[in-house]
Amino acid sequence: MFEVSVIIPVYNAAEFLEKSVNSAVHFNEVKEIILIEDKSTDNSLELCKKLVSENPKIKLFQHPDKENHGAAASRNLGIEKSTGTFITFLDADDYYLPNRFNSEKKLFEDPKIEGVFGAISIEYITEKGRKEFQSKFSDTTLTTVNYPAEGKEVFKGLLGLTPKVFGTFFHLNALTLRRSSIEAHNLRFNEDLRVHQDSDFIIKLAYHCYLKSGIIDQAVAVRGVHDDNRITKIIKYSHEYNQRQFLLWQSQYDWALHHKVPKQYQKNIYLRYKSFDLSLKSGIKKFFSIILESIKNPKILKTQYRFAYLNR
Template structure:
């Protein structure tokens, strides 16, 4: 049987946390639920302490200095403190569905498989959150991929290098990974990224580890959409959006260089990074439309504008 450590970073989630934790405790596969409280300004810490007092599987940690360090650092602390053979993640305002580990029970019988991912759905918790989400993502009911995949096909798909469109990033809520694989490849969340650290982690994970799709046509977890979702606040291709994307792709480019990954992958990452880098440097100028095009399709830099990738 699987023995799973569920890691939940907690920041100002008092309203949702109890449902989130109980959704994980319903499974016999769950060995422990690790809460990492990140200097919330609401009563999240009190809620955490109450949950710990009621169930011995719930364990609470804070950062040594008791200060706010962000979701990436909180997940890293949770990984370091975990004792399960498998690691899963859950956002404090989200929850698991009863089929969360259905695919994993069978797939992990194959020792070659290091990680399994599935689909998540959405639940609108506020009208304002619904409007913001739909204005940015239309009415996408599932965050998932377009077809079953495993191994390097997953990594290539996330970079847009597969013949068929692989789809969006799968969500951390639907990922289960062997703890031994995280340790073997020394995989951590980039603590300098306050957003997109999850996508950064997933791409690196997909390169180093053998991942396989599980249930991708129905949700295994639910993401709560409300007024305070950070990802819905940023207007696409705005200066703030471009800056955050630049930091994300720069992180991946630094990683690709240090790990000496094959040039076809490194080039794709570099061109994405350079697109956002140039858009930041030019800002609103006569070149602005050029770089918006380049952000959408980095190959434009190589074709129309004769920009050469430096290996």
């Protein structure tokens, strides 16, 4: 049976939360909406309680200590509390479109399919948010991949190892997973990452699970872009940007070693990790570190991330 648990981390989202919840609650496929309130400083908790009182599908949880633990920990708690056969995610300032589960219902008839992903569009909620987003990312109408793919092709595509450019990202809002597959591989979000936990999770997921593209030529969900989006505030290749990318690829590299991921993938992940490691060094130490690393791994000078450290 196609029963979905929708997990929504909630932190200072009172302005958007009701629209987000209402976009999901009406689907027949949605068994439950799990709100994980993460010690908001606005009235999000009161709004969560109101929504729970209005619909039995909606459930509210907080962390045991009722403190703030971040989106990764909130999603992990949501996974633990979920009871649906399938799991989806939704950010509290985003919303689903009416076609959200159109492809899943058919694709999941194939038992080997463990996850389905699609495309999302962008809604600019504030002018400042629009300017910040467009200054850092291409002004595209869809966040999606470039062609249909499944299985290991998805993992290789996310690492940039396919002959055609696959695309480097698809959004959690457009991802549906078999709960049994998440549990079988003990997949969780890295709680040490305050940003990029989604990218980290998706790449690991694509390695361990058989994913297939669903609707990739039109949006199945909408991402709201506004002044408080953390990712848009970071200046590309600034020290903060490089630090956060370093933590992401360090997480990936540690995982690749631990799980004995094939060497060709380990090498690709290592080059990204090392590029941002070098970017955080300075002065003469940085100069000699680049020289030594380029002798050991000449391909590092050809990565798309080389300017993160060579031009600073």
